[in-house]
Amino acid sequence: MKGKKLKTIISKIDFKKAQPFILLTVIFTVLGLSFGKALDTFLVRTDDSKEVVEVKNDETNPASDSQEEKEASKDGDKKDKKEEKVAENKIFIMQHGVYETYDNVLNLAGELKQIGYNYGILKVDGKYSVFSYIGGTKDSLAPVKEQLTEKKIDSFIKEVEVPLDDLKWNYFVQAVKQRPYEMDAEFIQTFTDDEMHIWGYYVTLATSSFEANSPERQKMLLEIYQWLNG
Numbered sequence: 612m613k614g615k616k617l618k619t620i621i622s623k624i625d626f627k628k629a630q631p632f633i634l635l636t637v638i639f640t641v642l643g644l645s646f647g648k649a650l651d652t653f654l655v656r657t658d659d660s661k662e663v664v665e666v667k668n669d670e671t672n673p674a675s676d677s678q679e680e681k682e683a684s685k686d687g688d689k690k691d692k693k694e695e696k697v698a699e700n701k702i703f704i705m706q707h708g709v710y711e712t713y714d715n716v717l718n719l720a721g722e723l724k725q726i727g728y729n730y731g732i733l734k735v736d737g738k739y740s741v742f743s744y745i746g747g748t749k750d751s752l753a754p755v756k757e758q759l760t761e762k763k764i765d766s767f768i769k770e771v772e773v774p775l776d777d778l779k780w781n782y783f784v785q786a787v788k789q790r791p792y793e794m795d796a797e798f799i800q801t802f803t804d805d806e807m808h809i810w811g812y813y814v815t816l817a818t819s820s821f822e823a824n825s826p827e828r829q830k831m832l833l834e835i836y837q838w839l840n841g
Contacts, residue, residue: 702787704769704836705744705752705759716741719764726762729826731833733840742769744824745832747788751823783835786816789823809838 707723707730710716716732716739723730723743730743743766746752752768759766773780778798785792794817802810812831821828 700772700775700784702771702773702784703746703749703752704742704771705746705755705766706769707741707743707764707766710739710741711737713739715739722762722764726758726764727826729830729833731837733837742833742836744829745787745836746823747784755824779839782813782817783832783839786813786835787832792817806838809835 707719710719719741720730720732723741728743730741733740733742744752744755749768749770756766756768773784775781775784778795779801782792782794782798794813798813799810812835816828816831
């Protein structure tokens, strides 16, 4: 029944008159499909472009961080160099307090002798200070400090700055830090006859090798230090 109705409707259609409408319908359909395809392509390209921009931004940040790290590294190097330059004129002394009477100094000296330590004595502003070891770094005196603590002998590591423009102090610092040095030929002329043993210590420390805290090395350093401060 439905088939008969459809045939009746088709038979009534005038295809000559409907031809323009059919043609327009086909054209609009084709245009619509083409426009839709072009729009999809545009949207895809836009998304791709966005992704590329995001990638570029991600790549920029590490470069920026790398530059900051380089700057920080340069600043750190400058700071380290500055600290090294300042530390160049510093030595470290194992000191055992300050005393008003010489009797107290002698009592302490006796205790140091009993454990095999050399010592030096300085008198400053009417008071006596006793010291037993000299090192180029604070860490080098750490074992000595530990031993003194075990023996219940009071001590502390004192940082001392010395004038490097004075050859006597300059050579002394090189000796303390165990750095090779050559003394000026005229250096010997600055010593009196009574001080020639001190000059001999300078020569020995410059030409011989010792362990940092060996008693014979420390004896020479202590006597030179006491003489320089005398």
